[in-house]
Amino acid sequence: MRRRVASRLVAGLAGGAVLAACSSAPAPTSLVQDGGTTGGLTAGGTPVRGAVGGTVPGTPGGTTGTAPATRGGSSTGAQAPGTGPAVPGTTGGSTGGTSGAVAPARTTLFTPAEDRIGITPTSLTMCAHAALTYGQAFGTKDSDFNVYWQALNTEKGGIFGRKVSVSYENDNYTPTDAVKAATACKAKNPFMLLGGIGFDQIPAVRNWADANHMLYLHHSATVQGSQGKKYSFTELPTVERLGEGFAQLAVAKYKGKRIGIIERDSSNWAPGVQAFKAMAKKAGLTIVADKAVATNKANYTDELTAMRNAKADVVWVWLNALESTQLIKQSKVQQFSPNWLMFPFNLTSQTLDGDAMTPPLDGVAMYPAYSQGDYSGSFAPYASDMKEFERQYRQYDPDVDLSGIGGDLLFLNWTAQKALHVQLLQCGKDCTRNRFVDVLLGYTGQSPGKTACPIDFRGDGHHGSDSVVFMQTYRAASGKVNWRNTAACVRP
């Protein structure tokens, strides 16, 4: 039994609250402050590929030479964004000085009065709606999700001298409360609204964002209902794409096997299943059972029996991490042990422990795996990110147990924030909401680290990624059962 601080009662944060829009966005391996006198930052470490206008070569970094390249960031302010490719160009990033004549943003979503809300010469404020109560299951609290910004503010002075702050409003994992949370966020005048995990919440807030002219970066959600929305963006794959991703994994590993589905009874989750079935049909997979269950059903004996009756060899659990954990635990009681496909969280694997290895679980996600202290194998490509993440937590939030059930959630959130940092750098010293949208729409990135997948908004101007990550459980050297990547950036 572990006594927790009272704030935990209201504080934890769900499923990557702040991973809002960008968890799979490319996180450069280094973001270094340049040697310029004005303290500008350059995003380093990535070659540059223009989104709209084709490939844009990276430019040398700052005068210190420590920054390998920028991806078109306008950290110097010397070159205005919005010329040619939507990605703002840069000539270097060494001066970081104030801009001279800055060309207007191509985007005109926000009026002049709206354009600079939440951003001043010294601060940049954001607000996130997230399932704070649900997040407690991961043993996290909201302040745990601000370590990246805390380190950035302390060590680098923020972004262009602006201290970054993110506050949170609880959406209780429901659409109604998510809209209330968004409204509460709006009252704080944030630069942008971030949306945490919640297939059901995000579509509601997406509508709200358009009605309220709020720049909204959100987590994965269904494409349905997003058509025509101008104010919301996501750099994560859609619900439909995730469904396809699960089908791809099933095809790759379990072709010829009998597939069962246990899915959330929700119109916002169903498109994922439809996409799964469509791809499964094309690939010749056999789906033998499909059962929809209400939220928090608790007792899944009916569904497990249906899977057993149908002789399912593989069961895709299209439910959240807590429900999946409960369901798999019950399957053991029911002496039913198919191969499982599910959202991969260490919460599930560590809670199930040995049951998560008999057989190993398979997962599809929009974020990279994390296992504290393991920098080998599939973790090697982004080991430097993991080490920096661990350093920051040791320094700024030492009480957090990164080896525990919330470690991977914090890591995916951290990588998302790092990616957002890059985009804010690219937005430049004269960043406004319209300019930030310019950056998003023109942003294409692919960091050397293999966690990062391509981002490209040229499709519908709203969704930036179609990449997913395949994972499987393994027993780490620490003795805990965690997830690790088996394939990164899997595309259709």
Add this chain to the structure above:
Amino acid sequence: MGQVLVLGLINAGIYAVFALGVVLVYRGTGVLTFAQGEIGTLGLYVAYVLVTEQHLPWLVGAAGALLVTTALGAAFELLLVRRMVAADPVSTAVLTVGLGLTILACEFFFFGASPRVLDPPFLAASFTVAGVVVTPTQVAALVVALALGFGLQAVLRRTDFGLGILAASQDAAAVRLVGIPLSRITLVLWSGGAFLAGLAALLVEPTVGTVTPGYASELFVVGLAAAVIGGLTSLPGAVVGGVVLGIAESAASRYLSDANIPGLRYVTVFAVLLAVLLYRALAPELRRRLAPAPAGATA
């Protein structure tokens, strides 16, 4: 069909054990208690600490859980309910909501929201009926529900103490006047109700598999519906209500799942509940209308 019945009876055992505690308290005090689910969950956390963390035998954990939940029910009666003896039962019912929320907050405070695993006591002894793996605790849930439903009913009807409980629920003032210790009756009822909540949770947990704060709330809501179907004052009725809902839900899941009805489970529970309540409301009038007119009666 056999499978629907088996699955239905597994569900029934769960709902019935939750319903019994509700009915016991309501029968004796006229108060609908909403804290049963969380009292039971608290008991599970006690068992978790003793069994999983302290490595004590499951039965010791279960005994600890029942002791704590019973003591909690007694404390609730002694410290709060007793001081509201003149209050409207609705006020006391609201107080139970507060108790449930307080326990929920304590669970979050001390254990967090992460799922905990309390392994079942007799996993190896499971057996298969009609293709469904049935665990000993699932059988026990149904047997205990039946035994308690009919046993407690017999106690209420055939013992002085039981009759005192029934009398107290009818007219507390009169009971007090004839020398029946009303305070002892309410103490037994509230602690007994809490004991049943703990027992229900222990019997249900092996089926659910993990413990989280509020984990029993959904099951408790259906249990409450079972109690209402049973008439709220009948202990055997609560068991029957559990069986009706359990089988209805199982049948709906089997035969209607292809119909893609959103929220099928709740639709089923609500439809059965509505049908029973409508029948209760309309039956007297229907009977009166269908009954032959007395001889000599004229319009």
